[in-house]
Amino acid sequence: MIPFNKPYITGKELAYIEDAVASGKLSGNGKYTRLAQTFFEEKYQIKKTLLTTSCTDALEMAAILIGIEPGDEVIIPSYTFVSTANAFVLRGAKIVFADSRSDHPGVDEESLKSLITDKTKAIVPVHYAGVACDMDMIMDLASEHNLFVIEDAAQAVDSYYTSRSGKKLPLGSIGHLATFSFHETKNISSGEGGLLAINDEQFVHRAEIIWEKGTNRASFFRGEINKYGWVDIGSSFLPSEITAAFLWAQLEHLSEIQLKRILIWNRYNAHFSQKLESFGVQCPKIPSYADNNAHMYYIITKDGRQRDFILKRMKESGILAVFHYLSLHKSEYFHNCHDGRDLAFSDLYSDRLIRLPFFIELTVEQVDQISQTLLDILAEYEN
Numbered sequence: 156m157i158p159f160n161k162p163y164i165t166g167k168e169l170a171y172i173e174d175a176v177a178s179g180k181l182s183g184n185g186k187y188t189r190l191a192q193t194f195f196e197e198k199y200q201i202k203k204t205l206l207t208t209s210c211t212d213a214l215e216m217a218a219i220l221i222g223i224e225p226g227d228e229v230i231i232p233s234y235t236f237v238s239t240a241n242a243f244v245l246r247g248a249k250i251v252f253a254d255s256r257s258d259h260p261g262v263d264e265e266s267l268k269s270l271i272t273d274k275t276k277a278i279v280p281v282h283y284a285g286v287a288c289d290m291d292m293i294m295d296l297a298s299e300h301n302l303f304v305i306e307d308a309a310q311a312v313d314s315y316y317t318s319r320s321g322k323k324l325p326l327g328s329i330g331h332l333a334t335f336s337f338h339e340t341k342n343i344s345s346g347e348g349g350l351l352a353i354n355d356e357q358f359v360h361r362a363e364i365i366w367e368k369g370t371n372r373a374s375f376f377r378g379e380i381n382k383y384g385w386v387d388i389g390s391s392f393l394p395s396e397i398t399a400a401f402l403w404a405q406l407e408h409l410s411e412i413q414l415k416r417i418l419i420w421n422r423y424n425a426h427f428s429q430k431l432e433s434f435g436v437q438c439p440k441i442p443s444y445a446d447n448n449a450h451m452y453y454i455i456t457k458d459g460r461q462r463d464f465i466l467k468r469m470k471e472s473g474i475l476a477v478f479h480y481l482s483l484h485k486s487e488y489f490h491n492c493h494d495g496r497d498l499a500f501s502d503l504y505s506d507r508l509i510r511l512p513f514f515i516e517l518t519v520e521q522v523d524q525i526s527q528t529l530l531d532i533l534a535e536y537e538n
């Protein structure tokens with residue numbers, strides 16, 4: 156069986172964990188945490204970063220930082236992972252779900268303006284498959300209406316957006332805040348893990364307090380104050396040095412990981428780009444302003460029936476291809492809270508999107524085999 160995902164180990168992870176153990180400092184905010192944070196701050200021009208135990212936690216920190224209160228509205232695409240919405244629901248926000256684009260599962264930027272009311276506090280664009288949303292449009296809208304933008308960059312490590320001025324901006328460096336994930340299914344992994352990126356200076360000081368259970372302990376350890384105490388709300392959002400040491404080994408190999416993933420992505424795409432259309436199936440489309448960080452390779456089938464047939468036959472052929480999100484506005488938890496707007500493209504991707512196996516150790520032969528199997532199944536379905 157070719158699995159859908161297989162965590163990649165660069166080789167240095169255990170040595171760095173051993174080093175962390177030998178140092179006698181295993182709780183958070185030590186040497187490896189600082190190495191990982193500095194890496195992101197320098198490489199991606201982010202003002203301040205904080206490692207977290209997950210992207211979910213980073214999103215929860217973001218919701219606290221922008222001061223979400225009951226009744227505040229937050230605009231989020233319906234086609235996303237539950238954590239994008241849950242973080243704000245936990246603070247009492249009312250979620251207003253937006254539809255996806257017709258050419259891409261990312262949020263339909265054009266639809267956002269009509270969703271803004273005088274209660275709207277934030278927009279949370281999700282860079283689906285690591286492909287940038289139109290950030291100029293979103294940031295302009297946000298500044299016009301005095302809203303915060305939190306990029307859910309969970310899938311978007313090492314991906315870029317080319318702004319209207321022609322400047323290439325790293326995803327996660329554009330919104331007031333941004334969040335990354337190092338879950339084992341992401342390009343860079345620490346099993347579970349995440350990072351909060353802070354681009355708006357006003358949040359830097361408080362973020363560190365929320366991160367350390369609502370205490371000013373980080374300032375204390377830097378010697379800025381002579382005792383630490385409870386100064387705000389917060390939680391234990393920081394990962395241990397064991398997690399950070401694992402992550403550091405991965406970050407050191409980022410370029411090599413990305414090169415390999417891009418090779419796999421391009422090889423899939425070369426197999427499919429001319430051939431899928433005749434079966435009514437679409438390859439991923441990448442807007443001209445977005446880079447491709449090769450987070451995933453997906454296809455859009457012509458309908459749900461064709462999708463289910465492909466998934467079943469792929470599995471019978473020993474290949475684990477999978478669908479992805481189900482529209483959150485129709486979820487068991489939320490459907491009664493939704494205002495009834497039809498979010499047709501979110502539903503379309505829920506019904507028709509298939510993700511193909513994607514991990515570093517996939518060989519060229521396996522990519523060829525998966526691609527050929529898919530083309531054979533599509534031909535079989537036509538008959």
Ligand SMILES: *Cc1c(COP(=O)(O)O)cnc(C)c1O
Pocket residue numbers: 208209210211212235236238239281307309310335336337338347348349
């Ligand atoms: C993976 C993912 C998350 C959650 O990340 P965790 O680190 O598992 O909490 C949130 N949003 C999106 C878009 C994701 O892909």
